[in-house]
Amino acid sequence: MIRALTWGLLSALFVTAGCSRPVPDPDTSKELVVVTRYEPGAYFLDSDDKASGFTYELIEAFAAKQGWSVEWKQSNSYSDLFSQAKDHKTHLIAANLISDSVIEQGLKQGPTLYQTRVVVVTSQNTPRIENLATLAKLRLAVMTDTGHQSLLEAAQRKYPKLQWTALDGVFPEDLFTRLDAGEFDGIVVNEKDFDLARHQYPALRIAYVFAKEKAITWAMPYPVNSRLAAKLNQFFIDARRNDLLKNTYERYYGHIKRLESGDVEGIHKTRLSVLPRFRKHFHAAQDATGVDWRLLGAIGYQESKWDPFATSPTGVRGLMMLTGQTADRMGVTDRLDARQSIMAGARYLVLLKDTLPERIPEPDRTWLALAAYNQGQGHLEDARRIAQAKGMNPDSWADVKQALPLLARGGYKGVTRYGYARGGEAVIFVESIRNYYDILRLLEPEYKPYLSSRATRKLRLALN
Numbered sequence: 001m002i003r004a005l006t007w008g009l010l011s012a013l014f015v016t017a018g019c020s021r022p023v024p025d026p027d028t029s030k031e032l033v034v035v036t037r038y039e040p041g042a043y044f045l046d047s048d049d050k051a052s053g054f055t056y057e058l059i060e061a062f063a064a065k066q067g068w069s070v071e072w073k074q075s076n077s078y079s080d081l082f083s084q085a086k087d088h089k090t091h092l093i094a095a096n097l098i099s100d101s102v103i104e105q106g107l108k109q110g111p112t113l114y115q116t117r118v119v120v121v122t123s124q125n126t127p128r129i130e131n132l133a134t135l136a137k138l139r140l141a142v143m144t145d146t147g148h149q150s151l152l153e154a155a156q157r158k159y160p161k162l163q164w165t166a167l168d169g170v171f172p173e174d175l176f177t178r179l180d181a182g183e184f185d186g187i188v189v190n191e192k193d194f195d196l197a198r199h200q201y202p203a204l205r206i207a208y209v210f211a212k213e214k215a216i217t218w219a220m221p222y223p224v225n226s227r228l229a230a231k232l233n234q235f236f237i238d239a240r241r242n243d244l245l246k247n248t249y250e251r252y253y254g255h256i257k258r259l260e261s262g263d264v265e266g267i268h269k270t271r272l273s274v275l276p277r278f279r280k281h282f283h284a285a286q287d288a289t290g291v292d293w294r295l296l297g298a299i300g301y302q303e304s305k306w307d308p309f310a311t312s313p314t315g316v317r318g319l320m321m322l323t324g325q326t327a328d329r330m331g332v333t334d335r336l337d338a339r340q341s342i343m344a345g346a347r348y349l350v351l352l353k354d355t356l357p358e359r360i361p362e363p364d365r366t367w368l369a370l371a372a373y374n375q376g377q378g379h380l381e382d383a384r385r386i387a388q389a390k391g392m393n394p395d396s397w398a399d400v401k402q403a404l405p406l407l408a409r410g411g412y413k414g415v416t417r418y419g420y421a422r423g424g425e426a427v428i429f430v431e432s433i434r435n436y437y438d439i440l441r442l443l444e445p446e447y448k449p450y451l452s453s454r455a456t457r458k459l460r461l462a463l464n
């Protein structure tokens with residue numbers, strides 16, 4: 001999900017800390033100045049070098065509604081984030097902070113984005129933490145200025161032997177790397193930060209919960225720009241009503257808890273031992289269909305663990321687990337031929353996407369098509385009808401995934417046309433693939449041939 005970039009390169013992507021003058025009112029300058037950190041929950045570059053992130057999308061939508069542009073500034077530490085706000089060099093800190101840290105820094109809280117737990121993360125082989133006495137035996141690390149130290153200090157008053165190392169100038173990504181390397185036995189982080197790092201660190205796990213519910217928010221400096229605060233509050237009221245907040249949350253967080261650590265470890269290992277045999281076939285399928293080969297690889301892993309001879313009790317077979325009917329439709333002569341299976345799976349996915357109404361945008365279009373890949377187009381349409389009947393959006397994956405499990409229940413005979421289906425399995429299928437896709441995008445390079453195979457063939461014919 002997040003690409004490895006040097007801080008030197010990152011600094012060129014953002015505007016560095018500006019001059020000492022306070023930033024002008026955005027109503028006057030028509031520009032909103034935002035300071036953030038580079039991470040998948042806030043701001044990062046996707047595989048196409050486009051800015052992405054939960055925070056990024058919401059801020060850009062907010063600014064667009066006001067008719068403003070956004071000046072993005074990057075910070076390398078929590079202390080610098082807060083300093084820029086206190087020095088009035090930014091209008092907003094949009095770095096997904098727990099409310100405790102905002103209050104401790106004497107800043108104004110923005111609207112609540114979501115709730116998260118504060119947890120202790122350890123390696124898989126660390127004994128389970130039963131109580132504070134067990135926790136006190138660990139070499140524990142925490143980041144300064146995050147609001148986490150106050151939780152530890154409250155715990156220390158109950159158990160004075162509890163100790164920890166407070167680190168300045170680091171973000172959660174640094175802690176995960178140092179924990180994975182064995183420098184510490186445990187680290188204190190927000191659960192959502194760990195959820196986004198699970199794919200990269202399959203050997204880590206949550207071992208203890210410090211706080212069950214903490215609000216994640218943005219921050220504004222005092223004295224508060226009352227007009228900006230009012231506009232931001234109204235934007236979030238509207239974003240909840242029109243599902244912008246829900247759909248953006250789904251895009252970045254809706255699937256990340258689906259896999260167990262064993263699932264993540266499994267694809268990490270199998271990627272090295274099995275995937276090389278089939279990579280060229282996935283590349284060829286991307287050439288033919290335009291679908292990212294890593295998404296096709298994620299489908300293949302979910303379906304068969306990249307086993308070309310896989311067979312289910314229901315008769316689906318091959319690396320992409322095609323039914324006989326689908327194989328015939330796609331012109332497959334041998335479902336156990338990996339090349340044919342991968343190409344057919346890719347073409348079938350494109351067919352399913354093309355069948356959906358043109359108004360459905362990405363990435364919802366792909367997630368809905370994957371649900372149809374698993375359950376069939378008819379059952380997907382039934383789920384979309386149920387979603388619409390319940391006042392939800394039939395074009396939104398966030399809504400349709402709530403309707404899919406209802407296919408296994410009665411009470412919708414006037415709405416559905418294709419009968420009973422285990423729609424909950426489609427939700428698991430799609431969310432698992434989304435996770436595997438994230439992992440492959442993290443570990444596998446894009447496939448960017450200079451020319452597509454079709455163009456190459458034409459060029460060869462022209463030269464001959």
